Amino acid sequence: MRNSLFTLVLAVLAGGVSQASSSFTFGKHDHNHTSHGEACGIYPKHAADAEKHFQTNIGSHRAGKYNDDYLWAEIPINFHIIANNQTMLDFIESEGRIEAQFEMMQEAFAPARIEWKLTNITRTINETWWERMGEGLIEEDPDDLLEVNPIERQMKETLGSGNPAILEVFIVQLLQGPGLGGYVRALPARFSDSPEHELERDQIDGVVLNWNALPFNPNPQIRQVFQGKTLIHEVGHWMGLLHTFGHVSEGPGSCEGPGDYIDDTPVQAYATHDDLRSTATSIEDCVAQDSCPGLPGLDPVLNYMDYTPDVCRTEFTPGQIWKMRMMLDMYRNIKAY
Numbered sequence: 001m002r003n004s005l006f007t008l009v010l011a012v013l014a015g016g017v018s019q020a021s022s023s024f025t026f027g028k029h030d031h032n033h034t035s036h037g038e039a040c041g042i043y044p045k046h047a048a049d050a051e052k053h054f055q056t057n058i059g060s061h062r063a064g065k066y067n068d069d070y071l072w073a074e075i076p077i078n079f080h081i082i083a084n085n086q087t088m089l090d091f092i093e094s095e096g097r098i099e100a101q102f103e104m105m106q107e108a109f110a111p112a113r114i115e116w117k118l119t120n121i122t123r124t125i126n127e128t129w130w131e132r133m134g135e136g137l138i139e140e141d142p143d144d145l146l147e148v149n150p151i152e153r154q155m156k157e158t159l160g161s162g163n164p165a166i167l168e169v170f171i172v173q174l175l176q177g178p179g180l181g182g183y184v185r186a187l188p189a190r191f192s193d194s195p196e197h198e199l200e201r202d203q204i205d206g207v208v209l210n211w212n213a214l215p216f217n218p219n220p221q222i223r224q225v226f227q228g229k230t231l232i233h234e235v236g237h238w239m240g241l242l243h244t245f246g247h248v249s250e251g252p253g254s255c256e257g258p259g260d261y262i263d264d265t266p267v268q269a270y271a272t273h274d275d276l277r278s279t280a281t282s283i284e285d286c287v288a289q290d291s292c293p294g295l296p297g298l299d300p301v302l303n304y305m306d307y308t309p310d311v312c313r314t315e316f317t318p319g320q321i322w323k324m325r326m327m328l329d330m331y332r333n334i335k336a337y
């Protein structure tokens with residue numbers, strides 16, 4: 001799978017990309033923020049609450065084991081493209097970006113026996129949504145998510161279906177720091193932990209994706225980092241997976257604590273080194289560091305849920321696949337067992 005995906009990416013890049021008129025700035029990832037995991041909108045306290053909810057409620061679901069006989073689970077995707085003007089809107093959709101993104105989703109989730117159905121693409125010109133998405137993302141854990149960015153809530157409520165079983169992807173411009181490719185505001189357990197939170201779903205759920213992180217970015221510097229894997233990483237969160245790095249009780253940089261609560265991802269103190277982001281051009285360059293030398297395993301540098309350049313992001317582990325399917329079943333009414 002890894003080879004065929006890699007070939008696909010290379011083949012299309014070699015096909016040439018048109019030059020954009022807009023100019024971009026792109027710097028190094030802020031190591032502090034990525035290590036906190038805040039760039040994805042997953043707050044440590046929410047992660048701990050979600051795991052507690054999962055462990056408490058799993059008993060009433062079939063405790064399926066990972067195996068090759070999983071049912072294929074089917075999930076509809078709606079893409080919502082937002083821009084400030086018609087030219088930009090057309091530009092985002094040009095080069096077959098949406099189709100290529102969709103195909104990458106199929107490839108990435110096929111080992112988990114998840115099949116995506118592209119059910120709707122909407123196109124909206126709204127300058128406010130284009131300019132102000134992602135505001136309030138990097139802040140202290142908000143208990144009340146409704147306090148965060150009313151503009152974003154309005155967009156999601158207007159365009160989204162509010163249906164837990166449909167993946168809503170909102171493609172916008174994100175200006176909050178270099179390298180912010182996308183985010184989700186909440187893990188799915190959030191919407192099951194109280195009736196109030198269930199009512200908030202249509203304003204909070206779904207993936208917000210920077211158009212920069214779609215395949216075939218016209219800027220070569222950005223294109224080296226973002227080749228379309230950001231959405232796969234965010235959908236991992238949308239299903240309930242955490243980053244492979246970071247430790248929700250002990251803070252960043254520590255090898256103590258529960259980590260991502262998944263047994264077959266080695267403990268990882270911090271995200272894979274940022275240098276890789278600017279230097280890796282092929283999967284051979286994805287050399288794993290060992291941020292917790294006292295514990296088994298090297299850091300999972302090929303995992304979708306680490307922060308690495310897209311050429312490295314090629315794997316979910318069996319433990320992650322088991323858990324994402326379990327959570328689709330528990331939290332999104334998507335039959336996976």
Ligand SMILES: *[C@@H]1O[C@H](CO)[C@@H](O)[C@H](O)[C@H]1NC(C)=O
Pocket residue numbers: 032
């Ligand atoms: C990282 O965060 C810590 C704690 O918030 C802060 O003291 C430190 O200055 C930050 N480092 C950088 C490089 O921003």
Ligand SMILES: *[C@@H]1O[C@H](CO)[C@@H](O)[C@H](O)[C@H]1NC(C)=O
Pocket residue numbers: 021022084085086087088
């Ligand atoms: C459309 O928006 C883009 C991005 O902000 C801008 O560069 C471009 O000049 C705008 N085009 C028109 C025709 O308004």
Ligand SMILES: *[C@@H]1O[C@H](CO)[C@@H](O)[C@H](O)[C@H]1NC(C)=O
Pocket residue numbers: 124125126127128129150151154155158
């Ligand atoms: C554009 O966004 C604003 C702010 O959320 C909202 O009030 C307005 O209705 C939106 N316009 C359209 C056409 O969706």
Ligand SMILES: *[C@@H]1O[C@H](CO)[C@@H](O)[C@H](O)[C@H]1NC(C)=O
Pocket residue numbers: 119120121122158159160161
């Ligand atoms: C696509 O989404 C828009 C906006 O939510 C909705 O009005 C439209 O009915 C949807 N179309 C289909 C085919 O589901």
Ligand SMILES: [Zn+2]
Pocket residue numbers: 039040233234237243
């Ligand atoms: Zn993330």
